Amino acid sequence: MTHSTKPVGRTLVFGALTAAFYTGFFAYGDTIAAHFAQGSLWAAGPIATVFAVSYLHGEFASNLWATLGISAVRKHERTTVTATKRPAQRPTLHA
Amino acid sequence: MDMLALDPTKFIDLNTMSIVFLFLVGFIGGLVSGFIGSGGAFVLTPGMMSLGVPGTVAVASNMCHKFPKALVGAIKRFRYGQVDVKMGLIMAVSAIVGVQVGIKVQQIVLAMWGQAGSDLYVSLSFVLVLVFVGGYVMKDAIHCARSGGEEETTALARRLQTIELWPMISFPRSGLRISLWFTLPVGFATGLLAATIAVGGFVGVPGMIYVLGVPGLMASATELVVAFVMGLGGSVNWAMHGMVDIRLVLIILGGSLLGVQLGAIGTTYVRPHMIKMVMATIMLIVAVSRGLALPTYLVKLGFMELPDATISLLKNVSFASMCLALLTGAVIILGSMWAGRKAQVAAS
Numbered sequence: 001m002t003h004s005t006k007p008v009g010r011t012l013v014f015g016a017l018t019a020a021f022y023t024g025f026f027a028y029g030d031t032i033a034a035h036f037a038q039g040s041l042w043a044a045g046p047i048a049t050v051f052a053v054s055y056l057h058g059e060f061a062s063n064l065w066a067t068l069g070i071s072a073v074r075k076h077e078r079t080t081v082t083a084t085k086r087p088a089q090r091p092t093l094h095a
Numbered sequence: 096m097d098m099l100a101l102d103p104t105k106f107i108d109l110n111t112m113s114i115v116f117l118f119l120v121g122f123i124g125g126l127v128s129g130f131i132g133s134g135g136a137f138v139l140t141p142g143m144m145s146l147g148v149p150g151t152v153a154v155a156s157n158m159c160h161k162f163p164k165a166l167v168g169a170i171k172r173f174r175y176g177q178v179d180v181k182m183g184l185i186m187a188v189s190a191i192v193g194v195q196v197g198i199k200v201q202q203i204v205l206a207m208w209g210q211a212g213s214d215l216y217v218s219l220s221f222v223l224v225l226v227f228v229g230g231y232v233m234k235d236a237i238h239c240a241r242s243g244g245e246e247e248t249t250a251l252a253r254r255l256q257t258i259e260l261w262p263m264i265s266f267p268r269s270g271l272r273i274s275l276w277f278t279l280p281v282g283f284a285t286g287l288l289a290a291t292i293a294v295g296g297f298v299g300v301p302g303m304i305y306v307l308g309v310p311g312l313m314a315s316a317t318e319l320v321v322a323f324v325m326g327l328g329g330s331v332n333w334a335m336h337g338m339v340d341i342r343l344v345l346i347i348l349g350g351s352l353l354g355v356q357l358g359a360i361g362t363t364y365v366r367p368h369m370i371k372m373v374m375a376t377i378m379l380i381v382a383v384s385r386g387l388a389l390p391t392y393l394v395k396l397g398f399m400e401l402p403d404a405t406i407s408l409l410k411n412v413s414f415a416s417m418c419l420a421l422l423t424g425a426v427i428i429l430g431s432m433w434a435g436r437k438a439q440v441a442a443s
Contacts (some may be wrong), residue, residue: 022345029342033106034099039337046159046339047331053348054163061353062171065360072175072363073439 007063014060021056025049106340107147114346116142120421121160121350127424128351129168129358131374132318133296135351136161137381138421140293141414143343154293155333156340160347162326164355169319171359177312179268182303183320185275186282190295190325193286201290211395218392220291221385228301229378232371235305239368246367252308269309269317281306282321289325296322297378304371312367315374316359361428364435373424380420387413 025032036045065071107113120142124135136157143153172178205213239246252271260274281302289295296318303314333339362370391406393399401409 022349025345026342029109030101030106031099033340033342034101036334036339036341037102037105037337038099039335042337043331043334046334046341046344047327049341050159050163050330050344050348053345054167054352057348057352058163058167058170058356061167061356064353065356070357070360072360073435 006067006069008067011060011063011067014056014063018053018057018060021053105149105152105338106342109342109346113146116146117343117346118350121347122354123350123421123425124347125164125168125351125354125356126358126361126428127354127373127377127421128164128319128322129171129355130315130361130428131296131358131370131377131424132300132315133294133322134374134377134424135421136293138417139347141417145414148340148343151333151338152340155330155336155338156343156347157293158326158333159330159339159341160344160351162323162330163348164351165319165322165326167352168355168359169316169323171356172316172319172362175316175359175363176268177316177362178320179266179309179313179317180320181264182266182269182278182307182309183317184324185264185278186285186299186303186317187321187324189279189282190286190289190299190321191328193283193288193295194290194325194329195286196283197287197290200287208396211392215389215392215396217291218385218388220288222382222389224288224292225297225378225382225385228298229375229382231305232301233375233379236368236371236375239371244366244368246311248308249305252306255306256308266309269307269313271308273307278307285321286325295325297374300374310367311370312362315362315370358428361432364439365431369427369431373427376427377420377424380423381417384413384416384420387416 032045036042036049117139120135120139124139127134139157139160140150140153143156144150148156169178169183173180201213201216204216208215255277256271256273258274258277260276262275263272264275264278265272281299284302285295285299287295288298299321300311300314300318303309303317304311309317330339387409390399390401390409394401394406
């Protein structure tokens with residue numbers, strides 16, 4: 001566990017941004033959903049929306065767990081099998 | 096914005112109960128996905144349908160929530176050095192081909208035996224694949240646990256890695272070098288299963304571990320890359336047909352982005368064999384759940400007769416056991432995280 005300071009500020013900022021995004025969206029939820037359901041180029045709507053939420057809410061969630069003291073532990077280094085070595089150069093004919 | 100009415104045949108009215116249900120299933124599904132690389136989808140689609148969402152909208156909305164969740168989980172686990180991006184992208188490309196073939200097979204089954212036949216095919220695939228693969232993963236997880244949590248590369252993977260079949264590809268992250276011709280079938284099978292039972296990871300992760308020799312921790316994280324690529328492609332396709340209910344997607348994402356990060360953090364608290372243990376447990380319970388659904392389809396096809404009350408009971412027990420699978424996975428993850436944290440506090 002890291003002993004760095006907890007990201008309270010970032011949690012609050014991204015929490016507020018996420019809350020504002022969700023509030024704004026659901027104020028017109030049915031209308032927006034109806035527009036996005038027209039298909040064709042409107043497909044960009046839901047895709048762009050989920051990318052925006054991934055960033056805002058994703059950052060909020062990440063900072064929230066860190067603020068609550070739940071962070072990754074680097075207790076063991078990754079153990080992987082050793083790659084098989086590429087065979088030596090192909091045999092060449094030294095005539 | 097001009098006023099446009101929401102089509103009531105495609106989009107349900109949201110109430111507090113349905114919002115809470117979707118948020119919670121999203122959170123638990125996210126937790127499991129962050130930990131084992133997949134999961135949640137098998138409960139979310141039938142869960143949405145039980146709220147009255149039509150099947151296609153449920154599948155489309157589920158997929159549209161899946162790829163951003165996978166993206167966030169993949170980024171998180173990449174920071175922990177657990178993602179093999181190169182392996183993920185190669186797997187994803189072959190998985191896309193598998194998805195297309197899987198859809199064609201589904202269409203043929205649907206044309207030949209109708210909806211009940213298609214449902215029976217899906218459930219049979221679920222049971223056969225999950226019992227066989229889940230049983231193998233469970234056996235390996237128990238073996239790992241007994242040998243102090245050490246993972247071993249399977250004899251099959253070691254053998255395949257020694258076969259010099261052009262083109263050979265190095266995966267430094269996973270610490271292996273293997274022919275492309277052995278990588279492609281694993282991705283293809285992942286896509287085929289994703290198109291059939293919507294959870295390709297149940298074959299993708301064990302395939303990477305046991306066939307290619309990718310460490311379990313790395314395989315479960317790399318599966319998130321595969322899920323992102325496949326989910327993005329599928330979501331664009333569904334969205335172009337206007338089948339995504341963005342309201343449902345945002346509610347599920349609200350829970351799942353919290354869950355997926357917690358699940359990803361959880362992988363650093365536990366020994367790698369716990370990932371196999373959770374995956375196998377979920378797979379075997381889901382297999383039982385789908386096994387309970389089989390008689391319903393056999394009745395519809397006229398192969399057997401059962402009273403309506405029994406069919407209804409089987410349906411409910413089947414759905415409940417699917418929820419149980421997800422909950423059990425979540426409890427094991429949180430429990431092992433708790434134990435890992437306690438051990439860490441005691442050590443420091």
